[in-house]
Amino acid sequence: MLTLRALPAFDDNYIWCLHDAAGRAVVVDPGDAAPVLAAADAGLRPVALLLTHHHNDHIGGAAQLRERFAMPCFAPDDPRIESATERVGDGDTIRIEALALAFTVLAVPGHTTSHVAFHGAGRVFCGDTLFSLGCGRLFEGTPAQMLASLDRLAALPDATQVCCGHEYTLANGRFAQAVEPHNPALEARLAEVRALRDAGQPSLPVTMARERATNPFLRCEVDAVIEAVAAHEGARPSDRLATFTALRRWKDGFRA
Numbered sequence: 001m002l003t004l005r006a007l008p009a010f011d012d013n014y015i016w017c018l019h020d021a022a023g024r025a026v027v028v029d030p031g032d033a034a035p036v037l038a039a040a041d042a043g044l045r046p047v048a049l050l051l052t053h054h055h056n057d058h059i060g061g062a063a064q065l066r067e068r069f070a071m072p073c074f075a076p077d078d079p080r081i082e083s084a085t086e087r088v089g090d091g092d093t094i095r096i097e098a099l100a101l102a103f104t105v106l107a108v109p110g111h112t113t114s115h116v117a118f119h120g121a122g123r124v125f126c127g128d129t130l131f132s133l134g135c136g137r138l139f140e141g142t143p144a145q146m147l148a149s150l151d152r153l154a155a156l157p158d159a160t161q162v163c164c165g166h167e168y169t170l171a172n173g174r175f176a177q178a179v180e181p182h183n184p185a186l187e188a189r190l191a192e193v194r195a196l197r198d199a200g201q202p203s204l205p206v207t208m209a210r211e212r213a214t215n216p217f218l219r220c221e222v223d224a225v226i227e228a229v230a231a232h233e234g235a236r237p238s239d240r241l242a243t244f245t246a247l248r249r250w251k252d253g254f255r256a
Contacts, residue, residue, distance in 0.1 A: 002099070002121060004163070006202045007035040012167045013057055014202065016125055019044060024098050026050060028118070028125045029165055033061030037068070047098040051075035051084065052127030053115040058165060059083060078114040088116065108153065110146025111136035117153065123161040123205065126153060131164045132206045133189070134172030135217040137252065143245040147220070150244075154218045158209035169193050169203035175254050176216050179228045179247070185213040220244045 007015040009032045017036070019025035023045040029052055030036050036046060046069045051059050053076065062083035066073055074094050075084035088094060090107035103120035108129040117126040128136035129146070130153050138146055153162075173190045180186055189210060193203040212218050219225045220243040229246045230236040237243040 002101075004123065004161070004205065005039070006163075006204060007039060008167075009035050010057055013165060014163075014167065014204065015061075016163050017044060017046075018099075018101075018121065018123070020099055026096055026099065026101065027065065028052070028163070029058040029127060030061040030065055031055075031057035031059065033064040033068075036061065036065055040068075045069075047071050048096045049073040049075075049083075050094075050103070050118050050125060051081055052117060052125065052129075052165070053112045054078050054080035055112070055128070058127060074118075076114040076116045078112075090116070094118075106152055108149035110138055110141035110143075110149045113140045113145075115141075115149075119156060119160070122159065123163050124153060124156055124208075125163045127165045129153065129164075130162060130211070130215075130217075131166060131172055132162065132169040132193075132203060132211065133176045133186075133215050134168055134251070135215075135248070138248065143248060144241055146248070147241055147244045150217055154208065154212055156208050158207060160208040161205035162208055162211055163205045167202060167204070169206075170197060172215075175251050176214065178254065179216040179250075180219075180222075180224050183214065183224070185210070189214045216247055217244065220247070 005017045015030045016028040017025045023043045024047050026048050027046045028050045072085045073083050074086045074088050075081040077087040088105045092105040095102050103118040106117045108115050108117045111128045220240040233246050
């Protein structure tokens with residue numbers, strides 16, 4: 001039996017830990033070593049690191065953790081990630097023998113060009129590509145790349161737990177409501193999120209099925225989303241890519 005923990009870091013990052021009863025853990029995107037070291041003092045035993053992309057708030061603690069625990073570090077083939085011991089790419093399978101775990105690597109460019117996600121044990125660790133009710137900014141990739149990446153993630157099984165890198169759900173929800181103000185699934189999700197956050201709990205993970213029902217960036221073919229984009233842009237988008245591109249541009253300038 002594996003337990004999933006979200007260790008808060010910085011203002012809104014999550015460092016994900018998936019561990020067994022003995023504390024042996026896969027650690028995902030440790031931007032800061034301190035929360036992981038504190039958990040280790042309480043019994044966590046990191047056995048592998050997974051890094052989704054090169055931004056420092058996701059990799060900044062990796063070198064210190066590797067020095068402390070002498071474990072492998074799986075990361076995209078990107079020279080900006082110096083702590084990697086194993087370079088991975090799309091379609092690779094990585095195995096964590098200590099936990100009898102396997103993850104499939106999915107290339108999900110858009111936020112960065114070398115971004116990957118790790119899918120396994122009923123979960124997807126997707127960094128800053130897919131957020132609950134949102135998606136990452138396009139710092140390096142193109143709208144077409146990001147839409148294709150989101151489509152890949154959205155095609156995962158309904159029960160897949162989405163484990164993304166930041167607690168952005170409430171802010172993303174305000175934008176999602178502007179796009180689909182009459183979506184009952186979105187209203188239910190936001191009520192749940194408010195209750196979780198008021199209780200000091202993460203809004204994550206969330207199932208992929210719920211994201212498909214509520215996240216406007218996964219709903220570019222839905223009439224209500226298309227009509228919202230048309231009203232905002234003053235012209236109807238020509239296809240899904242045009243809808244996504246306009247949505248991302250709208251979100252970039254959105255102020256609730």
